[in-house]
Amino acid sequence: MTIQPELIQKYNSPAPRYTSYPTVPLWENNIQPNHWSQLVDQAFQIYGKEEGISLYIHLPFCESLCTYCGCNKRITKNHDIENPYLESLLKEWENYLNIFHEKPKLAAIHLGGGTPTFFSAENLFTFLKKLIESCEILPGKEFSFEGHPNNTSIEHLKKLAELGFDRVSFGIQDFDLLVQKTINRIQPFERVQEAVENARSVGFKSINFDLIYGLPYQNEETLSCTFEAVQELKPDRIAFYSYAHVPTSFPAQRSYESHLPNEIEKRSLYELGKSLLIEMGYTEIGMDHFALPKDPLNLARQSGKLHRNFMGYTTSKSKILIGLGASSISDIYIAYAQNQKSVELYQNEISKANWPIVKGHSLTEEDLLVKEIILDLICKQAAFVPVNIWSQLSDSSLENLRDMEIEGMINIMGKTIQITELGIAFIRIICMQFDLRLQHRQEEVFSFSKAI
Known part of the structure; x- marks a missing residue:
């Protein structure tokens, strides 16, 4: 169109x-830590016992900076931080278990970042096994993670599959080499292909690609080539996001401001991408998302059961999303809370057995x-x-x-x-x-x- x-x-x-x-900048910040405990208990009693809960786990570490990125991240090559951070996550989770007073029913887990696969496969496995064993797993659960094609190893995939993970979202953004160099996200097609084939070989049943339109040096020719590569790998889902240019919040974005498409060109890129995806057999799910016809997201859309939360579109009907980790956000339907963004401040609060909440809102x-x-x-x-x-x-x-x-x-x-x-x-x-x-x-x- x-x-x-x-x-x-x-x-x-x-x-x-x-x-x-309300969106995060408009929260009233009217929640104190002891109030949060009461609200979580209330929400769990009303919604969590039957529908179960979902978990979002924020793993903020990356070895290098992707300059387009607007996520909360910590750039480091020091892997000694892995176990202390994972131990803090388990302590935060223990706070919630103390409120529930029973094994919660678990409907979904999503590992986000940063780069979740910054953590070793063994460390992730040990951490997640403890967390999962504290829950009752619901039939039809969705366990997923965000993977960087460059460091998502076959060991990561095997260990996560062993725990029940069967969905992975690979951050592709664009396959054009100039675009990749400009945003400092270099990953050859062959590496992405290997990651996709590895995931399918160990039993992952759903693969998503994150793509972005509006990036520096993108044009209709380069985007067409990107979608030719997408067609060759045929992921089950596509998230085709608009590039969010907010250099006041993310100064690294200033390095390529003069090479961004204008608003008309940017919208043309989306319409081209959308038309190519539809030609490939994908269905538009809603804002920025596409899926193959038999994908659960599309089936949920058709039946009117599609949901959306801080993780994006989901088929889970759970009204309670618990966020663990630095900067993560919890949505318990009747209230929101966000953790400290600083890794050090987050871990410091956890070490004192405090809630690491920095802001919140009671609806x-x-x-x-x-x-x-x-x-x-x-x-x-x-x-x-x-x-x-x-x-x-x-x-x-x-x-x-x-x-x-x-x-x-x-x-x-x-x-x-x-x-x-x-x-x-x-x-x-x-x-x-x-x-x-x-x-x-x-x-x-507001920004x-x-x-x-």
């Missing part, structure tokens, strides 16, 4: 990615209503909007929604809003019209990446 340049120019403004509502009834609207828009491209939410929308948001309907991006039918195929490209901006917290703080400036 060709999108009119004037629409891109009109709506390509900074906007949240809505992995949560109001209104927050929960808006959260459901935004999640439905992102997962189902349609949402019911109660009268009390419509009545609170700002004049500018109501005007934007009227314009969007005229422009063919949404359909408004009574109290229901539906996003069209055209509107999917603007989904973050559409969601922002219902962000009451952001509307109440319009005078403030969001551009929406398109």
Whole structure:
């Protein structure tokens, strides 16, 4: 689909990615450590006993800096830090087990980073075995990790498969050598191919590629070559993300500012990538994501059971996501909490048997209503909007929604809003019209990446 340049120019403004509502910069930070214990207990009693819980484990270490990256990471070649950090994770997990008073049912684990495979296969295995043995594993569980093709060894894959991991997401970003050199993420096609073949050989049933559009020196020719390589390896899922250029937060991004595509060129890259993926047989899942027709993500989308949390789109129905590790975020449905970003501060708090929480937010009834609207828009491209939410929308948001309907991006039918195929490209901006917290703080400036 060709999108009119004037629409891109009109709506390509900074906007949240809505992995949560309220978004992290707008949290009230109204949670004290003892309050967090009470909220976790409350949420676990209501939701966790039947649905189970999901775990996100942040492993922040990398041996070199990828200059495009906006994740919380620690660059080091010192592997002596592995065991002390893993011991801190287990101590933090023990805090949660003390609240649950029983073996929790475990629906999902995701290892994120940083580079999880910075850790040795043996150290990861020992740590995860202890954690998993403290839980009851639910049928249909999803155990996944983020892998760097350059250091995801066959030993990593075998050890993780032994523990029940069968999903891996490889951070590819782009296969073009000039692009890779510029963002300091050099990984030859042959190395990626080897990692994919190794994963499949030991029983991994789902392989995802993370790709990015809008990177320096990308153009339609180079992107077409990248997708030819993707087609050869045929991963089950594709996350095709918009490059988030926020040099004020990540100074390394300044090194290539003059080589970035403009907003029209950037959107053309996405539309080209999308068309190539559809030609290959992938289905668009929602914001930035594609999957093969029989993939569980696509089946969940078709049945209306697709969910989204800080890990992205998921088929898990668990409302409780516990984040372990420096900077990790927990979402227990009724509240959020984020850990200290500094590895040292995180480990220091853990060593004192304290919660390492640095910020949090307890959701109001209104927050929960808006959260459901935004999640439905992102997962189902349609949402019911109660009268009390419509009545609170700002004049500018109501005007934007009227314009969007005229422009063919949404359909408004009574109290229901539906996003069209055209509107999917603007989904973050559409969601922002219902962000009451952001509307109440319009005078403030937040560091969001551009929406398109």
